[in-house]
Every structure is written in structure tokens, then in C-alpha cells.
Amino acid sequence: MGEMEQLRKEAESLKDQITAARKAVADATLPDTVSSTAVVGRVQLKTRKTLRGHLAKIYAMHWATDAKLCVSASQDGKLIVWDTLTTNKVNAIPLKSSWVMTCAYAPSGNMVACGGLDNMCSIYNLKGKDGNVKVMRELAAHTGYLSCCRFLSDSEIITSSGDCTCLLWDIETGTQKTTFAGHLGDCMSLAVPGDFKTFVSGACDFTAKLWDIRDSNCTHTFSGHESDVNAIAFFPNGNAVITGSDDATCKLFDLRSDQELITYQDSSIMCGVTSIAPSLSGRLILAGYDDFNVNIWDSLKAERVGVLAGHDNRVSCIGVSTDGMACCTGSWDSFLPSFSFKGQDNVMRLCKQNKQQYL
Amino acid sequence: MNLKNNVRLRHTENLLSSCFREIDENIEDIIMRIQDETEGVPVRTVKSFLSKIPSVVTGADIVQWLMKNLSIDDPAEAIHIGSLIAAQGYIFPISDHVLTLKDDGTFYRFQAPFFWPSNCWEPENTDYAIYLCKRTMQNKTRLELADYEAENLARLQRAFARKWEFIFMQAEAQVKIDRKKDKTERKILDSQERAFWDVHRPVPGCVNITEMDIRKCRRMKNPQKVKKSVYGVADETQSQSPVHAPAPRCRKDTKDDMEKEVSFLKTQLDRHCMKMSKVAETLMSYTEQYLDYDPFLTMPEPSNPWMSDDPTFWELEASKDPSQQRVRKWGFSLEEALKDPAGQEQFLRFLESEFSSENLRFWLAVQDLKRRPLQEVPDRAQEIWQEFLAEGAPSSINLDSHSYERTSQNLKDPGRYSFEDAQDHIYKLMKNDSYTRFLRSNAYQDLLLARKKLETDQGRRTSLEKFTRSVGKSLSGKRLTGLMQSS
Numbered sequence: 001m002g003e004m005e006q007l008r009k010e011a012e013s014l015k016d017q018i019t020a021a022r023k024a025v026a027d028a029t030l031p032d033t034v035s036s037t038a039v040v041g042r043v044q045l046k047t048r049k050t051l052r053g054h055l056a057k058i059y060a061m062h063w064a065t066d067a068k069l070c071v072s073a074s075q076d077g078k079l080i081v082w083d084t085l086t087t088n089k090v091n092a093i094p095l096k097s098s099w100v101m102t103c104a105y106a107p108s109g110n111m112v113a114c115g116g117l118d119n120m121c122s123i124y125n126l127k128g129k130d131g132n133v134k135v136m137r138e139l140a141a142h143t144g145y146l147s148c149c150r151f152l153s154d155s156e157i158i159t160s161s162g163d164c165t166c167l168l169w170d171i172e173t174g175t176q177k178t179t180f181a182g183h184l185g186d187c188m189s190l191a192v193p194g195d196f197k198t199f200v201s202g203a204c205d206f207t208a209k210l211w212d213i214r215d216s217n218c219t220h221t222f223s224g225h226e227s228d229v230n231a232i233a234f235f236p237n238g239n240a241v242i243t244g245s246d247d248a249t250c251k252l253f254d255l256r257s258d259q260e261l262i263t264y265q266d267s268s269i270m271c272g273v274t275s276i277a278p279s280l281s282g283r284l285i286l287a288g289y290d291d292f293n294v295n296i297w298d299s300l301k302a303e304r305v306g307v308l309a310g311h312d313n314r315v316s317c318i319g320v321s322t323d324g325m326a327c328c329t330g331s332w333d334s335f336l337p338s339f340s341f342k343g344q345d346n347v348m349r350l351c352k353q354n355k356q357q358y359l
Numbered sequence: 360m361n362l363k364n365n366v367r368l369r370h371t372e373n374l375l376s377s378c379f380r381e382i383d384e385n386i387e388d389i390i391m392r393i394q395d396e397t398e399g400v401p402v403r404t405v406k407s408f409l410s411k412i413p414s415v416v417t418g419a420d421i422v423q424w425l426m427k428n429l430s431i432d433d434p435a436e437a438i439h440i441g442s443l444i445a446a447q448g449y450i451f452p453i454s455d456h457v458l459t460l461k462d463d464g465t466f467y468r469f470q471a472p473f474f475w476p477s478n479c480w481e482p483e484n485t486d487y488a489i490y491l492c493k494r495t496m497q498n499k500t501r502l503e504l505a506d507y508e509a510e511n512l513a514r515l516q517r518a519f520a521r522k523w524e525f526i527f528m529q530a531e532a533q534v535k536i537d538r539k540k541d542k543t544e545r546k547i548l549d550s551q552e553r554a555f556w557d558v559h560r561p562v563p564g565c566v567n568i569t570e571m572d573i574r575k576c577r578r579m580k581n582p583q584k585v586k587k588s589v590y591g592v593a594d595e596t597q598s599q600s601p602v603h604a605p606a607p608r609c610r611k612d613t614k615d616d617m618e619k620e621v622s623f624l625k626t627q628l629d630r631h632c633m634k635m636s637k638v639a640e641t642l643m644s645y646t647e648q649y650l651d652y653d654p655f656l657t658m659p660e661p662s663n664p665w666m667s668d669d670p671t672f673w674e675l676e677a678s679k680d681p682s683q684q685r686v687r688k689w690g691f692s693l694e695e696a697l698k699d700p701a702g703q704e705q706f707l708r709f710l711e712s713e714f715s716s717e718n719l720r721f722w723l724a725v726q727d728l729k730r731r732p733l734q735e736v737p738d739r740a741q742e743i744w745q746e747f748l749a750e751g752a753p754s755s756i757n758l759d760s761h762s763y764e765r766t767s768q769n770l771k772d773p774g775r776y777s778f779e780d781a782q783d784h785i786y787k788l789m790k791n792d793s794y795t796r797f798l799r800s801n802a803y804q805d806l807l808l809a810r811k812k813l814e815t816d817q818g819r820r821t822s823l824e825k826f827t828r829s830v831g832k833s834l835s836g837k838r839l840t841g842l843m844q845s846s
Contacts, residue, residue: 007617014624025632033639037647043655048665067673085664101574117573147574153730162574172732186574194694196729214776218623228575237645239638254642256633261642274572281649282642283656300643323676325654326665 022259030252030262034300043284043296043306045327049087053080056098058330059116060148060317064105067321071112072330073103079114081126084328093124093133099145106151111136111171113157115146121159123171137174141167148189152196152213160187160201168213178216182209188230193238200241202229208243210255222253224260231276231287235299242285242299244273250287252299264297266304275317280324288315294329387477390449393424394469400424405466413543415453415466422462438462447476451554456505456562458554468547474555482559485526486589488515490556492530497537502549507563533590555589648691651684660684679704686806690798693790705806709797717754718785718793721747725778733775740773748781758784 054074061072069090071081077098081091099117106112115121121139128134144163151157152168156177160166166187168178185204192199198219202208208229210220227246234241240254240261249265250273264285271290278285278299285297286308294315296306313332320327393399400420405412418441425437441460444450445467451458453466460467474480491512494502504512519526537545612620651657664670675682681701689696689705696702703719710716724743731739747756748766758766762780769777797803804810 004612004614004617007614007621011617011621011624014621014628018624018628021628021632025634027634028636028639030635030639030642033636034643037643040656045655099573145574155730155732170733172734188574214779219626221623221627235642236649237642240642254633254635254638257635257638258627258630258632259635261635261638279653279655281646281653281656283646283650283653300646323654323673324652325659325663327655 018258022257025257026259030300031302037300039301040283040298040305045296045306045308048326049084051080051082051084051087051328053089053092054078057313057332058316059100060102060114061319061328061330062103062105063319063321063328064109065107065322066109067323067325069105069109070319070321070328071103071105072317073100073114073116075099079103079112079124081112084326091126091133095122096135102146102148104149104151104157106154108154110154111151113149113151115149115159117145119143119145119161119163121146121149121157121169123157137171139167139169139171139174139176141176144186147187150190150192150199152192158190158192158199158213160190162186164203164205166190166199166201166211168216178213180209180211180216180218182218182221183207185228188228189232191233191241193234195238200232200234202232202243202245204228206245208232208241208253210241220255220258222251222260224251224253224263225249227272230272230274233276233278236278236280236282242276242278244276244287246272248272248289250276250285250297262302264299264302266295269295274315275329277318277320277327279320279327286318286320286327288318288329290314292331294318386444386447386449387475389425389429389444390469392428393421398428402469411543412453412466412546414547415468418452418461418463418465418467421450421460421467434462446558448474448554448558449476451550451557453550456553456557458557458561468550468554470554471548471551474551476558480555480559482556482589484515485519485522487556487560488512488519488526489529489533489590490552491515492526493533493537496530496534505562511560529590552589652688681806683807683809686803689803690807693786693794696794696797705802706794706797709800709802710793713793713796715793717747717756718789720754721756722782722785722789725782728778729775731775736775737773740770740777743778744770756781756785757788 051072054072054076055078056074056076058072058074061070063070068083068085069081070084071079073079073095075098077095077100079091079093079095079100080089081093082088083090093112095114097116097118097120100114101116103112103114110127111123111125113121113123119140119142121142122135123137123139124133125136126133139157139159142159142161142163142165144161147160147162149157149159155171157169157171158166159169164181164183164185164187166180167176168180169175170177180201183201183203183205185206187201187203190199190201197214198210198212200208200210206223206225206227206229208222208225209218210222211218222241222243225243225245225247229243229245231244232241235252239256240252242250242252244250248269248271249263251263252261253259254261264287269289269291273287273289275288276285277287283299284305285299286294287297288294292309292311292313292315294308294311295304296308297303298305308329311329311331315329315331317330318327394402400416400423402414402416405415421441422434422437425431425441426434429437429440431437431440438460441450442458445452445458445460448458449470450460450467451470452461453468455465491504491508494504494508495512516523537548540548654663659672661671661675662669664672676685679701681699685699685701689699689702696706703723707716707719710719721743724747728736728739728743744766746752747754748758748763758781762784766778766781
């Protein structure tokens with residue numbers, strides 16, 4: 001096994017060189033560089049709308065690109081498309097499997113997708129001829145649960161799975177086009193940047209990976225987290241990635257310096273991060289936690305500048321609309337059907353900025 | 360006690376299932392020790408009115424023991440740790456549904472190992488229904504249902520209307536079994552059972568800490584051993600818990616894997632790493648640039664539709680007549696300009712005036728190609744080749760020979776990314792050349808500075824022409840008024 005030994009030694013040596021190279025460019029820390037930037041000040045968001053209708057835990061939500069519609073998935077076996085302004089349900093789509101964990105809205109607004117413990121990604125056509133929403137495709141190939149999915153267009157979708165891989169599908173033919181393998185643990189979430197040429201995935205192997213969609217290669221691996229990476233998103237400039245983990249921290253990784261820039265943590269926060277989303281400029285990072293709060297971080301100064309504490313259970317998903325106007329959070333609730341808990345059922349809350357209100 | 364766990368435990372009211380997974384073992388070690396006959400707290404039977412309260416210990420005793428045996432100086436910390444233990448259901452107050460630890464004479468009891476959380480309990484609603492039902496069958500004040508429990512029972516009756524007879528029978532059977540037990544033992548078991556349900560069906564206002572993310576369930580300690588039924592009843596309405604599929608097996612690294620890893624590491628090493636200071640600066644300038652456009656930081660004009668219920672902002676954003684703020688954004692990057700339909704149109708018009716619009720049209724065509732259904736791709740790709748790249752193409756674009764060769768090769772087996780190289784090249788060209796001129800152009804500057812639009816659209820006018828026109832206008836105006844006054 002002399003060859004294996006040699007390869008292992010080579011890998012080790014390369015890793016050392018990479019660490020050294022990263023150290024060499026670490027000539028400053030983010031907080032030092034931004035010390036001259038103006039402070040953001042306390043950010044207070046107020047609940048504007050509450051979307052009621054789900055009867056069990058809400059696991060995921062995703063905004064449509066028009067910044068007014070959104071879709072949510074709940075373990076009551078329904079996918080609901082909401083008009084967030086009126087809080088009306090535009091569509092309530094019954095699912096074959098109630099163990100749904102993710103949902104996505106196509107950029108065109110023509111389709112939604114969802115999946116979960118059925119290991120499949122189901123695509124629904126919202127603009128069918130007779131007005132009924134029907135399953136268009138069932139993408140089956142994963143050998144583990146579907147943790148996340150994101151449309152590239154009406155023709156292609158990327159999925160991440162508990163089988164440790166991500167797949168690129170052609171929706172029309174219902175076939176998988178590319179496999180992205182490399183993670184050593186369940187893939188928990190994925191995010192696609194504005195140019196749709198790459199995507200990032202976070203997994204239970206404590207890392208985040210950047211993939212080139214075209215040639216299926218993993219171009220970057222970011223480590224540093226001490227537990228599962230549950231949530232991941234691109235920084236709006238497309239050159240950095242933010243992650244949320246069970247280790248109670250969020251991190252900012254930069255693609256060009258190939259390393260972690262900063263960690264968002266506080267000794268009083270000891271529960272996992274479930275979801276994460278940047279504000280439009282990236283200056284604010286909103287993160288949902290297991291302790292039912294959403295913490296708002298100043299991304300540059302790594303300070304907490306706000307808290308959304310309106311939920312009665314774990315915040316499972318969070319999304320900022322494409323125009324940056326509103327953020328929507330979804331959460332869990334008790335087991336019993338229609339069990340009221342301080343007057344709130346499984347709710348999704350939309351929060352916008354309110355400068356006038358002070359607590 | 361593990362210091363890391365110690366830090367974790369110092370937390371607020373909301374109890375965390377993630378903690379529960381991590382420190383389970385430690386809690387049970389503590390629980391075993393605290394109940395130990397010689398080293399633990401004194402568990403005794405207390406006389407009360409006409410009856411005896413068996414097997415209890417005071418909250419104060421527990422706090423004392425924790426402080427002494429876990430080397431805790433601060434009683435508040437001991438209370439916190441004790442409360443976490445209580446929240447998991449390992450100890451419980453005999454006269455309350457709320458599972459916290461108090462440092463006083465309140466009586467507590469230890470939970471039976473059968474009900475310990477480490478058995479991976481996921482009790483079903485049918486069991487909860489049986490439990491509530493049987494409590495109503497026994498005529499004991501201590502078993503009377505609390506308001507919220509009565510409410511729950513009513514709800515469950517509605518939910519399980521069709522199988523209520525079955526549930527009722529099960530409850531009766533349980534009552535029969537219970538009656539056979541010793542009175543004192545019965546008291547203890549009843550309280551332990553109630554404490555179990557206090558954990559899994561908590562009092563309103565309390566958090567259900569047992570909820571676990573089903574995605575993480577597989578990596579629980581004993582994934583196969585999930586206990587679902589307290590009373591030996593299976594619930595058919597709930598589908599088979601699919602969470603406990605066997606975890607994927609870990610493969611040993613093969614030579615292939617190692618080679619892949621080495622090659623990946625080499626690419627990483629070769630990649631140019633940007634200095635952190637530079638990266639930090641770019642992040643800073645990006646966020647500053649977009650500060651005015653971030654509704655969470657800057658109030659949008661005329662108002663935030665979510666706050667004012669006035670959709671004017673959205674109407675303005677969508678209008679073909681862009682505001683100055685929108686136009687300013689086009690100057691941030693070519694990407695921003697193209698994202699805005701009005702910006703794209705303006706840029707296209709500008710390119711037309713420079714006779715280089717084929718570049719943008721090519722770029723847009725390729726973007727569209729990438730979104731087309733697969734079966735349309737080959738034909739569309741050929742069309743694009745004919746229009747922009749073939750010999751004598753009507754909208755011939757200027758590609759370097761290398762990209763041209765690559766693209767030509769790709770077209771032999773056309774796919775969505777056949778024009779990727781060409782597209783990248785053309786994009787760079789537009790970005791570095793045309794785009795910068797666009798930003799300096801009159802057309803753009805007029806929009807940016809909200810100058811009055813020219814009446815006709817006959818292309819660019821020279822500044823001299825503009826000057827002469829405006830002077831002429833003002834002169835003729837003066838002449839007219841002069842005429843009028845004199846008459």
C-alpha cells in the first residue's frame with residue numbers, strides 16, 4: 001500500500017501549504033478594517049402580517065421573485081402559496097407525502113417544488129391550463145431525504161439530500177444531469193447566487209462547499225464549524241458565503257481569500273442556527289435559532305443589532321424578499337392538531353422595518 | 360462536570376433539544392448518583408394530613424447536593440442545571456405541571472427509568488388520549504384533569520372520533536391494571552406518568568423540549584429503539600416513522616478518492632488568495648454602496664409599502680420611467696444595469712448608437728438558451744451560431760480565435776453551456792469598454808441628473824446645437840413679450 005501512503009503524505013503536505021498560504025493573506029481582520037464604518041444602530045422589525053393556515057410544523061419557505069408571493073411547506077402535508085400582502089392563500093397544494101422539508105419558488109413564478117422524507121423532489125405547475133395545480137414531475141434518484149431545492153430556471157433545478165450529494169436535474173425529462181458528490185455528511189441546505197453558475201451547500205460534515213454547476217467540481221471547501229451546517233446563503237456581492245450551524249454560530253467565508261472572515265457568536269447563545277438570510281446590502285444578517293429567536297447581526301462589525309422574539313417555537317426558516325423589503329419567518333408549533341398556544345397557531349410572520357417604534 | 364457542558368447549561372427559560380442530545384449521558388450519570396443510597400439526597404416518606412407522601416426529596420436538598428457534588432459555587436447555577444434536568448423530566452415537582460427546580464421545601468420525585476428521555480420517546484396522540492381518558496375514569500382528586508388537559512381531551516375526542524371506542528377500551532384496560540397495584544406504588548407511578556406527559560405534552564406556556572428535527576433523528580444514540588407507545592398501542596393513522604432508516608455506511612478511502620483529493624488540494628493551492636484586508640474593504644464598500652437601497656437600513660421613498668400600505672414604491676420600481684435612484688444603481692455594475700429592464704433597454708440603445716448592439720444581443724440570446732427546455736437547445740444553439748458567429752453572420756460578434764475554436768467545437772454536440780466561453784469573453788468586453796462609455800454618455804447622464812428630456816429622439820445632439828436652441832428660445836420669448844408690452 002505504498003502508493004496510498006504516498007498520496008496521504010502528499011495530501012497532508014498540500015493541506016499544510018494551503019494553511020500557510022491562507023495565513024499569509026490574513027493580514028487584517030474584518031473588525032479592524034471596518035472600525036471606521038458607521039455603526040448600524042439598533043434594528044427593530046415589526047410583525048406586519050401573520051400568515052395562518054398551516055396545521056403543523058412549518059419546515060420551509062421561499063419568496064417568489066416578485067417579492068409579494070411566497071410558498072411554504074408544512075408537515076400537515078400542504079404546500080401553500082401566499083399572497084403576503086393580503087395574507088390570502090393563492091394555492092393550497094396537498095402533498096402525497098406529509099414529511100416535507102423544503103420548498104422552492106421558480107424565478108419565473110410558474111412553478112414550485114418541494115420534497116422531504118420521500119427522497120423525491122416534486123415539481124408543481126402553478127400556471128396549468130385549467131387553473132388546477134398538478135404535479136408536473138417527480139424527480140426521484142436520491143437515496144436520502146430531500147433537504148433543500150432551488151430552481152435555476154423553469155428547466156433546471158438543484159437538490160440537496162441526506163444521501164450526502166446534490167443533484168442537478170433537467171425538469172422537462174425528469175432526469176438527473178449532474179451529481180455533486182464530496183460531502184461526508186447529510187447535505188442540509190443549498191444556495192444559488194445571481195449568476196446561476198455556481199452554488200454552495202452546507203452539510204453535516206461541518207463544512208460548506210462551493211460547486212461549479214457546469215463541470216460538477218467542488219472548487220472550495222470551507223471548514224471551521226464545530227457541528228452541522230444547517231443553513232447557507234450567498235452574501236449579496238456573490239463573493240462570500242454565510243453559514244449557520246448547530247454549534248450556535250454563523251460564519252462569513254470569502255471565496256477569494258478562501259477562508260473564514262468572521263464568526264457571529266455570543267456566549268449567551270447556545271442553541272443551533274436553523275436558517276439564515278442577508279439583507280439586500282448584506283450589512284445585516286438575519287439568523288433563526290432553536291431558541292425561537294431571530295438574531296440580527298451587523299455583518300461587518302459582528303455585533304448583534306436586533307432580535308425578533310415573536311415566535312412560540314423554533315424558527316425553522318427565514319427569507320428576505322428579493323427587493324429587501326420584508327423578511328418572512330416560519331416556525332414550529334405543538335404536536336396536537338389546532339392546538340392553540342398563547343393564541344398563535346403555526347404561523348409565519350413577515351417583518352419589516354419600523355423606525356418609529358421603540359420597545 | 361465537563362466545562363463545555365457547564366457553559367451550555369447556563370441558559371434562559373427556553374430549553375433546547377440540541378442540548379438534550381449532547382448531554383444526555385451526563386444528566387443520567389448525575390441522576391444515578393443523586394439517587395444513590397449513601398452518596399445521594401435523602402429520599403423519604405413525608406407525613407401530610409391523613410396520608411403519607413412517599414419517595415420525595417425537597418428542592419433545597421437537590422440544590423445543595425448539586426452544589427456540593429458538581430463543585431458549583433453559585434446556587435443560581437445549580438438551580439439552572441437542576442431546572443434543565445427537571446425539564447427533561449428526570450425529576451419533577453409532585454404538585455405542579457411546570458417542570459422547574461425551586462430552591463425551597465417543594466417536594467420532588469425521581470422519574471422512573473422507563474420514562475427517561477434516553478429511551479427516545481415519541482409518544483403518539485392515541486396514547487395521550489388513552490392517558491387522559493383513564494384519568495377521568497378514576498375517582499381521585501389528585502387525578503382530576505387541569506383545564507388545559509380537559510381541552511386537549513375534547514380536541515382529541517374530535518380528532519379520533521372514529522376510533523374513540525377503541526381508545527376508551529384501552530383506557531379501561533389500563534385502569535384495571537393500575538387497580539391491581541399497591542396503593543403507595545400507585546401514587547408514585549401516577550405521578551411519574553403525569554410527569555412524562557408534562558414533558559411530551561407540556562402545559563400551555565411551557566416549551567416542548569422533546570421536539571427534534573427529523574433530519575437529525577437518524578444520528579440519535581439508539582435510532583432503532585424509538586419508543587412510540589406507552590400503553591402498547593400502535594397508531595395506524597400515523598405513517599410508519601420513516602426517520603429511522605439505516606444511516607449510510609462510511610466508505611473507506613480508495614486510491615481514486617485520494618487522487619481526487621490531492622488534485623482538489625492542488626487546485627486550491629494554485630488559486631490566488633486575495634488579501635483579507637482587500638476583501639474586507641470590498642465588503643465594506645459594497646455594503647456602503649447599497650446602504651441606500653437596503654430597506655432595513657434606509658427608509659425607501661416615497662414609503663415602505665409594508666408600513667404604509669401604499670404600493671407606490673413598487674409601481675415606481677416597475678415603471679419604464681426610472682427614478683434617479685434606480686438609474687444611479689445602473690452605475691454600480693454592468694450586472695445591475697442589465698438586471699433592470701429599463702437599464703437593459705437604455706444600454707442596448709446606447710450600443711445601437713455605437714453600432715455594437717450585437718454583443719448585448721448575443722449575450723441575451725445565450726442567457727435565454729440556458730433556460731430553454733433541453734429539446735429546444737440544439738436548434739436554438741445553431742440559430743445563435745448562424746446569427747452571431749458563422750461566416751458572414753448578420754450580427755457578427757468579435758471573438759478571439761481561441762474562444763471561437765472552442766465554441767465551434769462545442770457546437771458539434773450543442774448543449775446549454777456551448778457558448779459559455781464566448782459569453783464570458785463578450786461580457787468582459789462590454790463591461791470594460793462599452794459600459795464605461797455608456798455611463799459617461801449623455802443619455803445616461805441625463806437620466807441620472809434628471810435633466811429635461813429632449814423633445815425629439817433624433818439621436819445625440821452636440822452641446823453647441825443644444826446651446827443655440829435654448830438661447831434662441833429665450834430670445835424669441837423676450838421679443839414676444841416686448842412686442843406685447845409695446846402695443
